[in-house]
Amino acid sequence: MSENALAWTAATINHIAITVSDLNVSREWYCRMFGLTVIQQSDDSVLLGFGEGMLVLRVGDNPGTISHFMFGVRQYDEEALRQHLLDNSLDPQKDLESFHVRDPDGLNVQVGDPALGLNAGIVDNHFKMK
Numbered sequence: 598m599s600e601n602a603l604a605w606t607a608a609t610i611n612h613i614a615i616t617v618s619d620l621n622v623s624r625e626w627y628c629r630m631f632g633l634t635v636i637q638q639s640d641d642s643v644l645l646g647f648g649e650g651m652l653v654l655r656v657g658d659n660p661g662t663i664s665h666f667m668f669g670v671r672q673y674d675e676e677a678l679r680q681h682l683l684d685n686s687l688d689p690q691k692d693l694e695s696f697h698v699r700d701p702d703g704l705n706v707q708v709g710d711p712a713l714g715l716n717a718g719i720v721d722n723h724f725k726m727k
Contacts, residue, residue, distance in 0.1 A: 605670050605681050605708075606671075607668035607669070608669050608670055608711055610666060610667070610668065610669070611650060611651065611667040611707075611711055611714070611715070612644075612651035612652065612653050612666065612713075612714070613650075613651075613653070613663060613667075614653040614664045614666065615652065615653070616655060616656070616657035616658070616659050616661070617654050617656055617657070617661075618656065619656070620641075620654055620655075623654050624643045624645065624654060627652060628645065633645035633647050633652060634647075636714070641655060642654060642655045649711075651715065664705065665706065665707055667706075667707035668707070668708045669708075669709065670708060670711065671711065673709055673710040675694070678696060678708065679696060682696060682698055682708075688727075690727060692709075693713060694710035694713050695709025695713060696709060
């Protein structure tokens with residue numbers, strides 16, 4: 598493994614995004630069952646905090662599925678990370694302090710700043726992967 602590759606070793610799971618059928622019912626269930634706390638809520642999504650990570654709930658067509666997850670990498674450097682992803686034949690799509698790429702099976706994998714949204718929430722920019 599090259600020294601540069603070590604810079605992009607996943608350090609955290611920043612968040613896991615789950616599609617739900619009812620935002621309020623799911624929010625209450627996760628908070629009650631696992632002690633998660635609300636970081637942010639809008640009409641479209643809820644960010645629930647736990648430890649150094651988040652669970653993101655969004656209403657969608659396939660309830661009970663994971664839409665994506667995000668790895669946090671230490672020493673986030675936007676341009677260097679973008680170049681690393683390009684060098685590995687990926688198509689990085691910029692979103693806040695992160696990029697989205699597809700894994701070999703097409704799953705949306707986000708990678709970026711490990712602290713993204715943990716304290717103040719995330720600007721809901723309605724990012725959609727190509």
